Amino acid sequence: xxxxxxxxxxLVQAGDSLKLSCAVSGRSVGTHAMGWFRQAPGKExxxxxxxxxxxxxxxxxxVSGRFTISRDNAKNMVYLQMNNxxxxxxxxxxxxxxxxxxxxxNYQFYDGWGQGVQVTVSS
Numbered sequence: 001x002x003x004x005x006x007x008x009x010x011l012v013q014a015g016d017s018l019k020l021s022c023a024v025s026g027r028s029v030g031t032h033a034m035g036w037f038r039q040a041p042g043k044e045x046x047x048x049x050x051x052x053x054x055x056x057x058x059x060x061x062x063v064s065g066r067f068t069i070s071r072d073n074a075k076n077m078v079y080l081q082m083n084n085x086x087x088x089x090x091x092x093x094x095x096x097x098x099x100x101x102x103x104x105x106n107y108q109f110y111d112g113w114g115q116g117v118q119v120t121v122s123s
Contacts, residue, residue, distance in 0.1 A: 002026040002112035004095045009117030016085050016121070022078040022095030022114060030073035033103040035110060036080045038091035038119075045094065045107045049080060053101030060105075062088070085121045092116040 008020040020036070035050035049059045049069040057069050068081040078095060097112035098104065 002097050004097060004112055004114035006093065006095050006114040006117040009093060009119045011120045011122065012085055014086055014121055014123050017081070017083045018085060018119060019082070020080040020093055020095075020117060020119070022080075024076045024078060024095075024097065024112075027097055027112065028073070029071045029076050029078050029097075031101065033098040033101055034069075034071065034078045035096045035098070035103055036069060036078075037094045037096055037107050037110075038089075039094070039116075040091040043091075046091075047105040047107070048093070050103030050105075051078070052103055058103055058105075082119070085119075087121045087123045089119060090121050091119060093119050 003025045005023045033052050036048040037045045039045040051057050051069045066084045071078045094116045095114040096110035
């Protein structure tokens with residue numbers, strides 16, 4: 001059974017940078033698609049970024065150019081580097097794992113989830 005544990009969330013100011021980490025066990029990040037999602041209060045869980053088995057990446061338009069997803073196969077970790085943060089980025093961020101090697105933007109197609117970390121960006 002896959003288990004994911006996120007870390008790195010905190011309160012930051014607009015324009016700051018923050019790096020989230022996701023420790024994965026029970027599934028190899030190098031052979032499965034991994035994603036980051038976020039959920040603001042009263043809103044649905046939205047796709048943020050993903051990395052495929054072949055290391056290709058995908059981003060939602062609102063974070064493209066500011067966020068970078070990466071992985072460390074040896075450590076079985078996934079990261080989300082977030083730069084130039086905006087108040088609109090405030091949300092709980094979740095790491096997610098797929099059984100397949102290609103990502104999906106639909107959270108329902110991921111079968112492993114972390115507990116989530118709070119990222120708050122003040123203006």
